[in-house]
Amino acid sequence: MDKTNFHTHSLYCDGKAPLEAFVRTALNHHFSVLGFSSHAPVPFSNGFAVAEDQLPVYCREVRALQEKYAEQIQIFLGLEADYIPGVTRSFSALRESCGLDYIIGSVHLVVNPDKKGLWFIDGPRVSTYDNGLKMLFDNDIRAAVGAYYAQIQQMIRAGEFEIIGHLDKIVMHNKHRFFSTDAPWYFTLMTETLEQIKQQNLIVEVNPRGRYKGRCSNLFPEEKWLPVLREMKIPVMLNSDAHHPDDLIKEYDYSLAAIRAAGFSHLHIYDGADFIEQEIS
Ligand SMILES: [Zn+2]
Ligand SMILES: [Zn+2]
Numbered sequence: 001m002d003k004t005n006f007h008t009h010s011l012y013c014d015g016k017a018p019l020e021a022f023v024r025t026a027l028n029h030h031f032s033v034l035g036f037s038s039h040a041p042v043p044f045s046n047g048f049a050v051a052e053d054q055l056p057v058y059c060r061e062v063r064a065l066q067e068k069y070a071e072q073i074q075i076f077l078g079l080e081a082d083y084i085p086g087v088t089r090s091f092s093a094l095r096e097s098c099g100l101d102y103i104i105g106s107v108h109l110v111v112n113p114d115k116k117g118l119w120f121i122d123g124p125r126v127s128t129y130d131n132g133l134k135m136l137f138d139n140d141i142r143a144a145v146g147a148y149y150a151q152i153q154q155m156i157r158a159g160e161f162e163i164i165g166h167l168d169k170i171v172m173h174n175k176h177r178f179f180s181t182d183a184p185w186y187f188t189l190m191t192e193t194l195e196q197i198k199q200q201n202l203i204v205e206v207n208p209r210g211r212y213k214g215r216c217s218n219l220f221p222e223e224k225w226l227p228v229l230r231e232m233k234i235p236v237m238l239n240s241d242a243h244h245p246d247d248l249i250k251e252y253d254y255s256l257a258a259i260r261a262a263g264f265s266h267l268h269i270y271d272g273a274d275f276i277e278q279e280i281s
Contacts, residue, residue, distance in 0.1 A: 001281040002032030004269045005248055006078060006163065007104060007205060007239030012058040013038040014048040016244040019061055023069055025245035033074045033269060036062050037104050040081040040094055049082070059098045076101040076270055080165055083155035084109055084118065091160035102270055104205070104239075105155050106165030110148045112136040119144065121170050124215070129173035141178040142185060145170055149189040156196045162275060164197060166207045166220035166241065173215070181222060190225065198232050203268045203275060206259055208251030209241040219255060226262030235268040235277070256280065 008022050009015030015022075019036060026034040038058055039049040050058055059077060066075040081091050081103050091103050109118040110132075119132035137144040148170045156164070168190065171181060179186060197204060206226070210216040221229070229236060238255050242248045259267070259280070266277040 001278070003030060003249075003252070004033035004035075004237070004267070004278070005031060005240055005242065006033070006035035006076070006102065006237060006270065007037050007080065007165065007207065008034065008242045008248070009038055009080075010036065010058075012050045012054055012061075014243060019065055021245045022242065022248065023065055023073065023075065025248055027069075027072055029249050031073060031248065033076070035076040035078050035102065035270065037078040037080040037102075040079040040088075042082055042084070042088055044087075050079075055098065074272065076272070078102045078104060080104040080106050081161065082109060083107055083151065083158070085111060085151065085154060086115075087111075091158070095160070101272075102163065102275075103161035104163045104165040105161035107148060107151050107155065108169075110136075110144070110151055113143075113147060119147075121148065121173065124213075126173045126175065133178070145179060145186065146189065149193050153193055153196055156193070156200055156202065159200055161202070162270075163203045163205055163237065163239075165205060166209065167193070167204055168221045168225070169210070171216065171218065171222060172210045172220075175216070181224075190221075191228075194225075194228065194232060194234065198234050203235045203237055204229055205237050205239040206255050207239055207241050208255045209247070211254070212240075212247065212250035219251075219258060223258050223262075226258060226264070230263045235266075235275075236264060237268045 010019045041052045042049050062077040077100055082088050083105055108122040109120055117136050119136045120128050133144050207220040240247050266279055268275050269278045
């Protein structure tokens with residue numbers, strides 16, 4: 001079975017190596033497809049997204065690599081776009097201006113209902129998560145997690161993208177402290193979200209970044225949801241969310257085994273025209 005990865009970063013955003021270094025490592029590990037998905041620009045100062053004026057440069061370099069390595073590996077141009085209502089531009093505008101092959105829709109910054117600020121649920125530091133929960137949601141974890149999934153559902157209903165990025169990353173810094181993912185209210189939020197994903201024919205990526213960064217022990221989405229996705233016939237793909245070339249292969253075997261154990265016989269991949277099924281072998 002050919003290895004594929006559609007979720008990779010680079011020096012254009014918060015990745016740690018140039019684009020071509022990812023291509024070389026992907027070739028060494030016999031990947032047949034490599035998709036680049038830098039963080040799309042956001043209209044405020046930050047240290048993680050592509051700068052607005054670098055966006056066309058990024059796109060041109062990916063297309064140049066696509067041509068250069070055409071005989072060896074399929075390369076695609078994507079973006080991981082943040083959905084922040086009232087802040088980020090529409091995904092369709094991004095797609096059109098860049099001529100993207102695909103978009104991963106992700107929520108890293110949660111809008112507070114009173115619009116007091118943004119809760120950063122990602123990143124390396126638990127303290128950022130804890131402080132945001134306190135400052136923006138008065139430590140009301142159900143309100144905070146509810147706002148996270150409400151924002152994801154709004155993104156899903158808006159459509160305009162193909163792949164859901166690290167669906168339940170909200171769990172990463174929780175570390176079993178504020179809520180249990182077995183709680184009925186949490187189950188309801190996830191189930192509602194999955195139903196909307198199904199309705200919009202989206203693909204859920206299985207993303208092991210939390211595991212290989214040592215920030216949590218689970219995949220995104222958590223392993224227990226994979227049989228539910230299978231039951232609902234929601235397609236999955238395996239993306240490592242690589243910020244360094246070495247990340248391309250990290251937890252690959254573990255993730256594939258979890259997907260297979262959930263009963264999936266196929267992964268979804270992009271072939272240059274459509275998203276299609278590839279048999280797991
Ligand atoms: Zn992300
Ligand atoms: Zn990412």
